[in-house]
Amino acid sequence: MPIQNTDIAAVFNKVADLLEIQGANPFRVRAYRNAARTVSSLPRNVTDMIDSGGDLTELAGIGKDLAGKIKEIVETGSLKQLTEIERETPSELDALMKIAGMGPKRVKALHQELGVTDLEGLKAAAEAGEIQQLDGFGEKTQQTILEDLQKKVGKDTRIKLLEAEQRAGPLVANLKKTKGIKEIIVAGSYRRRKETVGDLDVLVTCKKGAKVMERFVGYEDVVKVVSQGKTRSTVVLRSGLQVDLRVVPQASYGAALHYFTGSKSHNIAVRKIGVKKGFKINEYGVFKDGERVAGKTEEEVYGKVGLPFIEPELREDQGEVEAARADALPELVRVEDIRGDLHVHTKETDGHHSLEEMAEAAKDRGYIYLAVTDHSKKVSMARGLNAKRLARQINAIDRLNEKLDGIRLLKGIELDILEDGSLDLPDDILKELDLRVCSVHYNRNLSQERQTERILRAMDNPYFNILAHPTGRLINERDPYDLELERVMEGALERGCYLEINAHPDRLDLSDRYSRMAKEMGLKLAVSTDAHSTTDLDFMRFGLDQARRGWLEPDDVLNTRDWKALKNLLKRR
């Protein structure tokens, strides 16, 4: 398999960690970290970019030197510089940096004073009580190290957005009971709607912070108070989720919200512009010559540095600041723009509700159409439909549509793409349908070439409309299958097919960056829930979160249109 972007990022992050432990110039260290971030968030494989003669120095934070190093990694699979660094600083020391309270200075001390080279050595030294003897270390630090080592074993630290909502809800409701609270909001990657959340950043405005803090650390789910102060406290919940609470005065609300929403690199980009204009921006406001000149709202903060408001979903330092300066920010699609759902199941296969129940639920959500796309026969686990049963469902939908008012059921199917790229129902029944979504369920581990060809071949079928959950990944559970998505997208564009953003919070497939890649290629996407019950229809907003993170506007999303316009778009070229 060719070198992947994450491989390159891993090498750069390792170089950064080890250089930092060696005490190298911190800005040089940051350059490697920035480069790792840039590379890992690229939608295209760097290997392909090099093959097609692309200039890597055009990427943010990649200069001549790092471009050369990327090339070296792609061509040789490794980096000489890293090997040299590892001669002086053991390779596994970077793992120590992930332990709570451990930074480069302490790792260096542990290595030099105690000869610790890896996590096992760290554990042994802690258990032997050697760590607390060192200058700058104490009993408490040694204890923290042991506890964290215990916890870290095989733990996935980022949780899915839906779980984050479920944990945040009751916590926020509880804090709200405190007297004197004005604003309370969960900021951080939660507010930016990232597909997974590492911790919760709760922001509160309040005259007296002490009462809120008291309630916060006393919350029934708290198992550990990591730190507690007047303006900031950190706790760990029973679930292992870390929560930070920050209290600021009302006049600083906008500045604090901006600050704690991040991302870090977005904030840095905005602050840099501020510095050029003579402002200092921190969580308390925008300051000029020590005087606060803005900070009550986020709009004010952006306004001071000459920028329009930037939606939280865009704040990743992926071009949004430049777009804001050029007054070229996208008008992001909103959940209210959605006119219908294009991928749902009924109890005819593995769903839980009838055609009528699904139709009514869709109508309740303000939709004007709902595509019924039950499984096809290959998916036997779900009692997939054969041609005969599908014909019966088509009849049932026709009859029901005569009765329904204000909502139209579209006749559809979720076809299985077989290993050879054929679809698992014959064309003469497919032609009776309004639309067909197609997906891979089996033979997930083909080579990239074969998997890509398989899907392109399926798209050659004139009844192929939308590729559902295009990469097949399940967040934190199952990796995507090996696929050259850019070719698939090009193939879809050529043939008049589309891809889906599957809104199910376990999938979110396409992801944000692939959605953005589609947008940049001019490929429209469907945002669909894959609902198996009436309540699943509410997953739509998670799909919209990712669509917005991918810079999508209403026109970029198929199902923002009425049925007539949608039908037109579905016509194959």
Next chain:
DNA sequence: GCCGTTTTCGGCCCGACTGTTTTCAGTCG
């Protein structure tokens, strides 16, 4: 190591909390 409508050299975001200290370094976000 990157980068440039003040700069190709000299900058590079900034404050809170903890633990180990006796005024602060290190870590974190």
